[in-house]
Amino acid sequence: MGDSGDSVKQEKKVVFVTVGTTLFDALVRTVDTKEVKQELLRKGYTDLVIQMGRGSYTPTKCDGGHGSLAVDYFTFSPSIADHLRSASLVISHAGSGSVFETLQLGKPLIVVVNEDLMDNHQSELAEELAERKHLYCAHPQTLHQTISDMNVESLLPYPSGDATPLAKLMNTFLGFPDD
Template identity: 40%
Template sequence: MKKLFVTVGTTQFDTLIKAISSEEAMHVLSKLGFSHITLQTGRGQIQPQDHPGDMNCPALTCYGLKNSILEDIRAADLIISHAGAGSILDALGCGKKVLVVINEELMGNHQTELAEALAKEGYLYFCGVSSLLTSLKEMDFTNLIPFPHGEPEKFAAHLDQVLGFS
C-alpha cells in the first residue's frame, strides 16, 4: 500500500489540511491505494485527529512542526505540498512524485510562479485547493519527469531563465 505525505511547511494553510482530511478526500485516497497519510500542519489551527484507518479510510497521522521533514518525504510515495520552494525542492530532490497545491487565498503569491515553471518542465503537477480531489483522481503521476540531481547551480540558472530573471 502507498503512503502520502502532505506538507504546508512552517506556514498556515488550513484550507489544504481541511480539504485533504475530509471524509470525501479520505475515500478518494483509499481508492487510489493509499494506506497511510501523514499531515504536517505547520502553524495551522486545524489539527485533524490521528486514526488507525479502516477498509474505506487510510490511517492518518498529524503533527505541526519538527526539525526536519526529510524522513517523511523519503517514506512517502506521493507528496502534496504547499508552494514553498524548500518543500518542493526537498521532495523533488528525493525523487518523489509531487502535487503542489497553490494557496489561492494569498494575494500576489510569487510561489505560484515556481510551481508553474516546474510543472511546465514536467517535474510536478499543481492545482488549487478547489480542484484538489479532481486533480488526484485525474492526474497520471507516472508521466512526471525525474528531477535532475547533483547540479543545483545549473537548475537555479535554468529556473532564472524560465522565470525571466536572467
C-alpha cells in the same frame, strides 16, 4: 504457505502533506475531506500524515482499518526529510524548499497553491515545474480532481544536481536578466 492473510495485507503507501512553516489551513482542511481521502484510497494509498504547521484546523485522526485511510498529524518536526523519504506521494505547499527537497528525492509531488498569499512567485514556479511534468499543481478546491487524474508514472524525474535551469527560472521570476 498456508493462509496467513499476506495477500490481503497491502504494503503501506504513505501520503505526506506538508505546509512547512506557513499557515495553510485551506490545504489541511482539503486533505481532511471525504473526497480527497476517497481518491487517495482509490489510488491505493494507505496512510495520510499531515504536517499542519501553525494552522488552527485540526484534521481527524483515524486508525485506518476497513476501507479507510489511516490519518495522523503533527505541527512541526525536525525530521521532515524522514517523512519525505518514507512517503509514496507528497502533497506540499508551494515553498521552494519543500518542493525541491521532494523532487530531489524523486517522490511524486502535488503542489497546492495558497491563494491567500499575495506574493505568488511560488505558484509561478510550481506551475512552470508542472508544465515540465516534474510535478502536479493544484488549488485546494481542485486537489481531489488532480489526485483522481494524476498518473505518477508519467512524471519526469527532476534533473537532480543541475541547478542551472532552476537558477534561470528563479532569475526570470525575479526579473533579473538572463546572462
